[in-house]
Amino acid sequence: MLPDQVYPPAEDSFLLLRAALAEVRETDRVLEVGTGSGYVAAGLLGRAASVVATDINPHAARCARARGVAAVRTDLFAGVSGPFDLILFNPPYLPTAPDERMDDWLEYALDGGPTGRATIERFIADAGRVLSSFGRILLLVSSLTGLNDVRDLFARAGFVSFVVDEEPIEGERLYVLRGMRDLCRMGA
Amino acid sequence: MRKNLMEILCCPVCKGELELTVTEESGEEVLEGTLRCAACSVDYPISEGIPNLLPKTACED
Numbered sequence: 001m002l003p004d005q006v007y008p009p010a011e012d013s014f015l016l017l018r019a020a021l022a023e024v025r026e027t028d029r030v031l032e033v034g035t036g037s038g039y040v041a042a043g044l045l046g047r048a049a050s051v052v053a054t055d056i057n058p059h060a061a062r063c064a065r066a067r068g069v070a071a072v073r074t075d076l077f078a079g080v081s082g083p084f085d086l087i088l089f090n091p092p093y094l095p096t097a098p099d100e101r102m103d104d105w106l107e108y109a110l111d112g113g114p115t116g117r118a119t120i121e122r123f124i125a126d127a128g129r130v131l132s133s134f135g136r137i138l139l140l141v142s143s144l145t146g147l148n149d150v151r152d153l154f155a156r157a158g159f160v161s162f163v164v165d166e167e168p169i170e171g172e173r174l175y176v177l178r179g180m181r182d183l184c185r186m187g188a
Numbered sequence: 189m190r191k192n193l194m195e196i197l198c199c200p201v202c203k204g205e206l207e208l209t210v211t212e213e214s215g216e217e218v219l220e221g222t223l224r225c226a227a228c229s230v231d232y233p234i235s236e237g238i239p240n241l242l243p244k245t246a247c248e249d
Contacts, residue, residue, distance in 0.1 A: 029196075052196060061238050070193055071238050078200035079232075079241025129203075 002037055003059045007109035009039040011169045016090045016140045017043045019165040019176035023138060024048050024086060031084040031130065033076050033091075033123065036109055038064025040088060045069065054080065057105040076123055082130030090140040091119045116145040117153070124153045128181070137179035138164070142172045154179045189239055190216050199225035200241045206232070 002008050017040045024030065028048040032041040035053035037060065044051050045068055052070045054077060055061045065071040072079055077087075092109055095116035112118055120139070127137055137159070141150045147163070154161040158181060165176040197206055204227045212220035221234040223241070233240050 052193070056242065058238075058240075062236070065236075065238055070189060072189070072193075072197065072241060073238055074200055074241040078243075079198060079239070080196050081198035081203065082196055084196075 002063060005057065005059045005105040006063050007036040007060070007106060009037055011167065012090050012140050012142075012174055013037075013039050015165060015167045015174050016040050016088060016138065016176060019138050019178075020044055020086070020088055021047065023136060023164070023178070028085040029083070029132075030086045030088070031077065031080065031082070032069075032088040034089060034109070034119075035064045035069065035071070036060050036090070038067040038069045038071070040090065041069040042067035048086070052080070052084075057108055059105060060109075076119075077126065077130050080130055083132040083135065084130055085132050085135045087127060087131060087135065087137045089123055089137070091123060093117075093120065093140070093142050093145040095144060112145060115149070116142075117149060120145070120150055121153060124150075124157050124159070124179075127159075127179075128157065131181070133181065134183075135180070137177075139177045139179060141175050141177055143175075144172050147175055147177075150177060155182075158182050158185060189218050189234060189237055191218060192216070193239070197223065197239065197241065199228055199230070200232075201225070201230070201243055202227050204228075 030048045032053040041053040061071045061073040096111040159179040161179040164178045206223040210221040223232040
């Protein structure tokens with residue numbers, strides 16, 4: 001039973017876990033950012049060297065810990081240094097106008113700002129700090145968020161990205177983007 | 189949190205190292221305690237096994 005202030009696992013969570021299970025290696029140090037209920041992170045327990053999850057929402061951090069995941073309450077990865085080999089994020093991605101805002105913990109899980117990309121921009125800008133040299137990122141995005149806009153954000157931050165899984169749902173299409181450092185461009 | 193989590197935690201503001209003080213533990217699991225950033229002179233609480241690394245100015249529950 002989840003508290004009503006925690007995002008319950010839905011199609012986007014199921015898709016991200018499917019992609020993560022296909023991606024994860026036994027030696028990976030895994031971080032899930034904004035874990036919510038902890039559903040995705042818990043699904044990788046025993047499949048990786050370590051699994052850590054963060055959430056800014058105290059109710060979510062408690063849920064994730066109750067699932068056996070090492071939980072840290074922090075904003076994205078503000079309080080972690082890494083390095084991590086696999087970083088997962090199902091971000092708040094819904095374009096949200098200021099007058100639609102609900103101002104509670106669930107809003108953090110949904111509200112992507114006017115473009116739907118406000119939190120994704122912060123995530124991509126800081127991801128390199130905690131990602132190992134050959135680390136991979138799996139980021140859930142929606143057609144509502146703008147797939148190509150998000151790929152541009154990755155490119156500008158020095159990452160290559162491509163779609164590794166996708167799924168249509170009602171009124172939108174969900175994608176999992178895999179991002180890695182563009183090693184060919186490093187030092188260029 | 190397990191004590192080995194310290195390896196991957198940092199101060200959320202300056203990204204420096206944190207110093208662990210345990211007030212309640214169960215085996216390797218720290219249940220209550222503090223994480224201190226000496227550089228910032230700030231203590232972050234560990235409560236019910238969960239470190240809270242939100243800067244004090246961030247919204248509280």
